[in-house]
Amino acid sequence: VQVLPGETVSNRKVQRKNLPVCWLDQGQVKARQKSDKERSMQMDIITRLQVRPFTRHLARHILTFMREEDMSTMSKVSRNWRVFLLRELKPGVFSRIRNLEIIEVKKVIDL
Numbered sequence: 186v187q188v189l190p191g192e193t194v195s196n197r198k199v200q201r202k203n204l205p206v207c208w209l210d211q212g213q214v215k216a217r218q219k220s221d222k223e224r225s226m227q228m229d230i231i232t233r234l235q236v237r238p239f240t241r242h243l244a245r246h247i248l249t250f251m252r253e254e255d256m257s258t259m260s261k262v263s264r265n266w267r268v269f270l271l272r273e274l275k276p277g278v279f280s281r282i283r284n285l286e287i288i289e290v291k292k293v294i295d296l
Contacts, residue, residue, distance in 0.1 A: 229263075231244055231247065231266065231269070232263075232265055232266070232269075234247070235269050244269070244273075245273055248270075248273060248274075253278070253281055253282055253285060254285060256270055256274070256282050257282045257283075257285040257286050260282060260283075260286065261286060270282065
């Protein structure tokens, strides 16, 4: 390329393909996450349904078939289920469930 004395040459921007490749050792590489299929195998069916937005309505539908005693037990079993119940139930229903837990605890203590 010939450049005349009065002309300015503009360089093109640096692109990704111009950067040197550097190989990282295994200590610098983050561990890969498990695939969705592997992770979902460790979750129960209620958690799998309520985690995904397009199946959350099914988890809500399952709640309609449950008694308050069942929901009370559910809230004791798993923190994720307790958060799910807190988010999906009306505050009055959730407080009745919590009161059922308190009553059961008092019965156990009295025995």
